[in-house]
Amino acid sequence: MPSLFEARGVTKRFGGLTALHAVDFAVDRGIASIIGPNGAGKTTLFNVFTGLYAADEGSVTFRDRPLLGLRPDQITALGICRTFQNIRLFSNMTAIENVLVGMNSRITLGLWDVLSRNPGFRRTESELAARAVRLLQRVGLQASVNVVARNLPYGDRRRLELARALASEPALLLLDEPTAGMTQGEASALMHLLRGLVADLELAIILIEHNMRVVMEVSDRVTVLDHGEKIAEGPPREVQSNARVIEAYLGKRGAGPRARSGA
């Protein structure tokens, strides 16, 4: 049986630079992490998966549907949503409004429903608002429903981004360094939350993460990228002891810090 989400031979070039080179990646359920040094191509991979970049070669399928060539909003409508490495909230909108925007792809009302404000519209709006409040509760922001996103503390903003992504009812969630800037305690709490989401919503998660303790603790599978290539893949323990991974992260033994022989 084919995987929920499958990428084959994804290649992305920026002019002369090959940011991704024939990357294969698949995820079915649970949490799959992507790690690698800075500039390894992790975020580029996310941008290809979510339709922000067009891949030069390769294929990406989700539930057997090809994704390449689709617009970001179409991909979101199919059930893939993401967060951003540098938080990109709608800063001047309140927390609940941010989450409501995330529901856009699940709203079937048209212009006429809005203008006539018919019973269907009103029912839908109140259902959406109730669901948005539940989502905010789920990520622990119940006290900040009407706070403007910009005024939220840093960790809360990360959590709000998560709630906004969940609002589109995704089957696959792409999280780009969700614990960046968090303390170890906050990061653990977030991972606990993610584990809960995976269990309750039958959600698959792809996680880009730098915090090794978090990655090794929470992931079902780990993929390691370096210079746009996949250099290792497997259960966390296996990857941790892989020689190429250690080399990519720590540099060659005896060759000084981060000496490389050009990939």
Add this chain to the structure above:
Amino acid sequence: MIHSLIAVAVLALSAFAVATFPRSVLVFLLFQGSLLFVYKARIPERLRWGLLAIALLVLMPAIGYFNSYYLEVATQVGIFVALALGLNIVVGLAGLLDLGYVAFFAVGAYSWAIFGSPHANIIFGGEGFPLAGWWFYVFLFVGLGTAAVTGILLGLPVLRLHGDYLAIVTLGFGEVIRVLANNLDKPINLTNGPKGITPISRPPTPFGMPYGEYFYFLALAIVIAVIIANRRLEDSHIGRAWEAIREDELAARSMGVPLVRMKLMAFACGASFAGVMGVLFSAKQVFINPESFTFLESIGVLAMVILGGMGSIPGAIVGATVVTVLNLQVLKGFSLWLNELKNAGVTIFGFSLADLPTQFEPAKYERMVFGIILVLMMIFRPQGIFPARRRQRELAH
């Protein structure tokens, strides 16, 4: 309770003052100010809307009975309020800076002007035109539709543009429409070129109402419809999607907002309001030519939106009122007053005003005074008179 009494008293007194001094611009401004006072006063909602309804439905037409020019001013205000509210959707909510907005107004105006005047006979031959007056009501919707389609046509090529680039292209678009109107008298005479189209039919009025009152009420009805539409759009997923696009386009796309559809919808909605008012405008004026749709008009409407407070409905209304009244009454009144002083040979500090060179004639400084007011506004209250909640937040940090 005391607030309610004061509000009623202010409105009644100002209306009475207008009836007593029907020629005084200051007193009419007082009346407008009292409407604002009622809107802002801490009184029960029912009383507030009741008072405003009485003021607009009864007092204003009554004032028009004493001085018909005030009714004309009120109608103009209505037209510009609808335009400002339309542009407010495009610029204020969706964040798409449109400098050619008056083009949609022109499209609406010409759609009725052509078919509601004998001019259409030149295009189609025969003697079938002008259409009967009642067609005007059909054309309110035709103008709406035509302007909306024009809005989409403008939107399509500029979807990828932002900020300055978008502003320049829309500016060009506005000029294209005006130049087309100016030159489409050959090879087929569609617009009659700079000479304009006249006479444009007016609809039959109910109960033999005079045209001054009729157009006032029609403009008021359209404005109310536009306000309701605007509010409903703002409080819906469509409005939220527009604001999300303005905040962060890339994030909005990634969260499932269909960018193309939403942007085109913003252009179409904004344009349609202008289209309806264009139809009314052409019937009211009986004569239109390209001069009514210059770049300066687009800028004027934009100034109303900015002055009032971008993205805010009460802001657009107040902004449109202030700018229109400033242009039609205050600055003109000021010029007139200074001229009177001059002609009367008044001297200030031993200097006779009559000796002022003609270059100093105040009538020539209308635009400058307007400009100074705008500059002062931007320095001391950049968020506008009635800022939108969110814009307030943007400028507050």
